[in-house]
Amino acid sequence: MKLGSFEVGGRKRVGAFENEWVIDLNAAYRSLLIEKGMSDPEARTDSELPIDMISFTEKNEISVPAAKEALDYVRKKDYRVLGCVHSLSQITFRASHRPPKIVCTGTNYEDYRRLIGIRFSPVPLVFLKSPSAVIGHEETIYLPTGYGIFYHEWEFSCVISKRCKNVPKEKVNEVIFGYTILNDITARSLEATNREFQPWGKNIDTFAPMGPWIVTPDEMPKDIYDLKMVRRLNGKMEFESNTSNMRFGFGEIIEFVTNFWTLEPGDVVTTATPPAGPFKAGDVIEAEIEGIGVLRNPVQGMEMDSKYARQINLEEIV
Numbered sequence: 001m002k003l004g005s006f007e008v009g010g011r012k013r014v015g016a017f018e019n020e021w022v023i024d025l026n027a028a029y030r031s032l033l034i035e036k037g038m039s040d041p042e043a044r045t046d047s048e049l050p051i052d053m054i055s056f057t058e059k060n061e062i063s064v065p066a067a068k069e070a071l072d073y074v075r076k077k078d079y080r081v082l083g084c085v086h087s088l089s090q091i092t093f094r095a096s097h098r099p100p101k102i103v104c105t106g107t108n109y110e111d112y113r114r115l116i117g118i119r120f121s122p123v124p125l126v127f128l129k130s131p132s133a134v135i136g137h138e139e140t141i142y143l144p145t146g147y148g149i150f151y152h153e154w155e156f157s158c159v160i161s162k163r164c165k166n167v168p169k170e171k172v173n174e175v176i177f178g179y180t181i182l183n184d185i186t187a188r189s190l191e192a193t194n195r196e197f198q199p200w201g202k203n204i205d206t207f208a209p210m211g212p213w214i215v216t217p218d219e220m221p222k223d224i225y226d227l228k229m230v231r232r233l234n235g236k237m238e239f240e241s242n243t244s245n246m247r248f249g250f251g252e253i254i255e256f257v258t259n260f261w262t263l264e265p266g267d268v269v270t271t272a273t274p275p276a277g278p279f280k281a282g283d284v285i286e287a288e289i290e291g292i293g294v295l296r297n298p299v300q301g302m303e304m305d306s307k308y309a310r311q312i313n314l315e316e317i318v
Contacts (some may be wrong), residue, residue, distance in 0.1 A: 001067060002293075003178065004213030005053055005136070006091040014056055015051075016071050017213050021085055026051045028070040028084040028265030035073075041097070053097035053214075057177050058265040060161050063218070085180040095136035095210050096159075096180065099268045102129040102208060103261075104155070104184055105253055109245045115275050124253045125272075129184065137212035137295055141185060142302040143281050144204065146309050148189020150280070153273035153279045154231050154287035154295075156224075156243055157182040158250055159214050160267040167258045169251030175263070176250065178214035179224070181287050181295040182270050185209070188278070193312055221291045225249055229274055232286040241274030244290075 002017040008024075015022040025099045033041035047067045050056050056063045079085045106125040107118050135141070143150050161177035185208065187201030221227060227243040248256075254269060263269070279285050281301030288294045 001054070001064075001216045001219060002213040003053070003067070003216065004096045004211060005094040006086075008086055008091045009092050012094055013051055015086075016067060017088075020088055021079055022087070022088060022091055023074050023079075024051055024084050025067045025070050028074050029066055031072055031081055031084055032073040034101050038169070043070040052278075054100075054266045055085060057097070057159065059160060060120065061176055065078060071133075083224075085243065087318060091135040093139070093212060095134045097141075097250075097266055098131045098134050099266050100131065100157075100264045101267050102131060102134075102204075103127075103253075103257055103269045104182075105176050105248070105264075105265065105270050105272040107143075108247055109241065109274045110196070110247065111241055111245045112273065112275045124248050124256045125144070126253070126257055127198070127202075130210055133203050133205060133208035135186075135206050135209050135297070137209070139206070139209065139211060139296070139297060141206045141285075141297050141299045143299060144304040145281075145301045146306040146314070147187055148302070148309075148314050149238075149278050150189075151186045151188045151276045152231065152233075152279050152285045153184040153186055153276040153307065154229065154289075155182050155184055155270040156229070156246075156289055157268050157270040160238060160263045160265060160269065163262065165258050165262045165266050167254050167263075169249075169255040172251040172254050173217065175254065176217060177265075178216045179220055180214045181289055181292055182268060183285070183287055183295065183297070184270065184273060185193055186276075189314055190312075193314065197312070200232055203286075210293060211295050212293050214293050224291070227290040228288075229287040229290070230286075231274070231277060232288070233279055235285055235286075238277050239275050239308050243271070245274060246271055290316075 030045040190197040190201035
């Protein structure tokens, strides 16, 4: 399934995305239970198929089978279930959820390492990105005017299914709920000025577009380490890569991370970016990963107090 969050009629819901449709899973499951004559369908629906993705992920052993049942019900009805099925043109995409934490990985793609001339670390290079920076597919990225150059870092990512610690790499599939794309938007000029500015430059509001949805493992291509990846700017392909260029896979990264940190349901873990590129206000950026789809975001400038840029002598500040 392709699972995500959307808004319609002022309400945020969890949906399954198929072709030009999104199915409100909670509403569809309720309709199914009512048709079956089940007792107390409201309470059972809310318990088994929550309307927020964190709860859905936490209850995945119950919610995923219920979602599949609801989806099969809608398919058998030829997607004609009142109040349950919406065309994509009717809805607003939202980020699937706000993760408890985002664990990013750096310098993990051989094509990017060769380009920038950095040696691989013997262990994954991980850092945290703020959940408050998360936005969804088609939502706007806002770049602070006067703060230099910004890069689009497009990353194959997974969503954690349950609380876990000390996960051996051979068992990593037991803790992965699904796969998505996360754009680690980076204020490159801040990062280049002082490495200590990296958290500042990576955690600005809207700097973590995620989506367009989460794909469950059963619907991903068999070999997730041989997936085509494409970065586009204003509809033009700027770079093509492949997940085969990764040095560390999810197994090695999650094994390393969970030696030191506890991961929670809904946490996002990235695998770093292939060669990244600059973009600016007025652009539209896209990241495409085979098996997942295309994450697209328009970009606008936003006026911010420039005194901090002047204080650190960013080149474009006069």
